[in-house]
Amino acid sequence: MTRRFLSVARIRGRSLPLTAALVLLGTVACSGTPPSPPPGIVVRGAWVQVAGGIDQPAAGYLTIDNRGSTDDTLVFASSPDASSVELHETQPEMSGMIGMESVAQVTCPADATVTFAPGGYHLMISGLSAPLRSDDSFELDLEFEHAGTIVVQATVRQV
Ligand SMILES: [Cu+2]
Numbered sequence: 001m002t003r004r005f006l007s008v009a010r011i012r013g014r015s016l017p018l019t020a021a022l023v024l025l026g027t028v029a030c031s032g033t034p035p036s037p038p039p040g041i042v043v044r045g046a047w048v049q050v051a052g053g054i055d056q057p058a059a060g061y062l063t064i065d066n067r068g069s070t071d072d073t074l075v076f077a078s079s080p081d082a083s084s085v086e087l088h089e090t091q092p093e094m095s096g097m098i099g100m101e102s103v104a105q106v107t108c109p110a111d112a113t114v115t116f117a118p119g120g121y122h123l124m125i126s127g128l129s130a131p132l133r134s135d136d137s138f139e140l141d142l143e144f145e146h147a148g149t150i151v152v153q154a155t156v157r158q159v
Helices: 002-032
Strands: 041-050 058-066 072-078 082-092 098-102 106-108 112-116 121-128 137-144 148-158
Touching: 041 137, 058 072, 058 106, 058 137, 058 148, 072 082, 098 121, 106 112, 112 121
Parallel strands: 041 148
Antiparallel strands: 041 058, 058 112, 058 121, 072 106, 072 137, 082 098, 082 121, 137 148
């Protein structure tokens, strides 16, 4: 009697954790689909172009997808490995010369993509704390008005 009860309890004891694990898995999978912060901003393809030593500014490029239904704005950028990261935009001058200017913020319209690429928006990275080599990863902290701070690891490319 006692032995039979024990064996049932043992079977139950064995199957319960599995059930609990499956339920937990389901909960995690379900709660992962609609995350509590809006999934609006996704940053991808970040890379940093290094031209010289640590005294030379580097340029950062990336793609920002705003998959949300409201506009967001990139208001600030920084890196633990540089003294400053500025938002810049390259402007073709009337003379045909290429110039660039600092911009205060970059609007990321709802359901649209903003690309930081050579010849347009870029991050101007100054005061590198250490030399960067190809394939290194370089942290960029991007602060959005609504999405908050998004940390990305950019891949370094030496040119
Ligand atoms: Cu620049």
